[in-house]
Amino acid sequence: MSASSSALSTAGFDFIAGLARSRSGIVLTPDKAYMMETRLSPLIRRAGLGSLDELVLKLRGPRAEKLTQEVVEALTTNESFFFRDGKPFEHLRRFLPTLRAARGPGTRLRVWSAACSSGQEAYSIAMILQELGLQAGPAEILGTDISMEMVERARSGVFTQFEVQRGLPVQLLVKHFRQIEGGRWQIADALRAAAEFRFWNLLDDPRSLGRFDAIFCRNVLIYFDTETKTRVLDRLAGLLLPGGVVYLGGAETVLGLTTRLVPVPGERGAYVVA
Incomplete structure (x- = not known):
């Protein structure tokens, strides 16, 4: 040392x-x-x-x-990669069309990527929305992070070769990215436009952000004490629109922390309001 x-x-x-x-x-x-x-x-x-x-x-x-x-x-730990852990994104892909049908035509879907780091999670969501025909007008993706440096990186939509190799299928790389100088990759303008990124601290009152159909808050609660975990989870539950879902990391749980969220049967890391 x-x-x-x-x-x-x-x-x-x-x-x-x-x-x-x-x-x-x-x-x-x-x-x-x-x-x-x-x-x-x-x-x-x-x-x-x-x-x-x-x-x-x-x-x-x-x-x-x-x-x-x-x-x-x-x-702050800034660890992220595309389609991380897979399962939450598979569930989102199945869940959103059903939710969209229940909401009715003309209703905008809102998805929040909390502690979004350099934006891979939010852009993974954007790719799914585009695949489902729900991008742009019918949907809104908000990515937030406590690091302004990470927020600016997410806004740029530029990733290194190493970053695009982590979790991103090659067919999606070819479809949604173009290579730029320095061997880096720029995400397509349509996907950049689908996601808004801003500085936000999870300890702050989030009600000004509005309510959401889906919230990704993954692999961040593990760094908090029990009291903070409970406060954040209760706030996330309060921001969910009826029928909405919260996605946590694979090593995270609501057990012993809050009674406001319960697991989705058969789905790892997905929770709905009790």
Whole structure:
């Protein structure tokens, strides 16, 4: 471990961990000290600081809001790939036509990709909507994330060769992407237009976002404490339109956290309002 890591005091670690928890809900235990060092080291260099403890002093000072946001973003896990885990997207593909028929003609379907990272989940949803003939006018996809850097990346619709190889069938790559400079891939304009991306913190009251037919909030609750998990799940339940569904990650559950959501029989990771 580097000198900056070993120099970090317990109080310093606790301060940064407290910032992460209060601002994003992420719980960092002492065994995550090395991860904290690794993720914050580039930020420390950019700020011209010598150690994590110097960073803590800066964060404690006045006018530290921008730096605080940068720290929280650096500690956020931005892991995503196209059609991740498969099952939720298979269910969405079966579920949306039935829901559309129940809603009636002219009703716009709304899907929220919460903690969307660099946008692969939202664009996976957009591909399904296009396949079903529900893109653009009849549907709206909202992707949100706590990292403004990730939001901007999602808006660009540009992905590396490595990113398009993760979960994206080659026929969909050929159909919906074009290769650009640097071996990167640009998603089609129609799919970019189908998804809106904005900065949003899951700890904030989400009622201003409106209500949704489907909400993807996957592989983010695992970073929260029990109280935060319950609060977020209850809020998601409150945002579902009648007949809507919430999709959680494969390692996540509502058991012992909320009674407002119950599993869809036979479907892993899909929940409806009780």
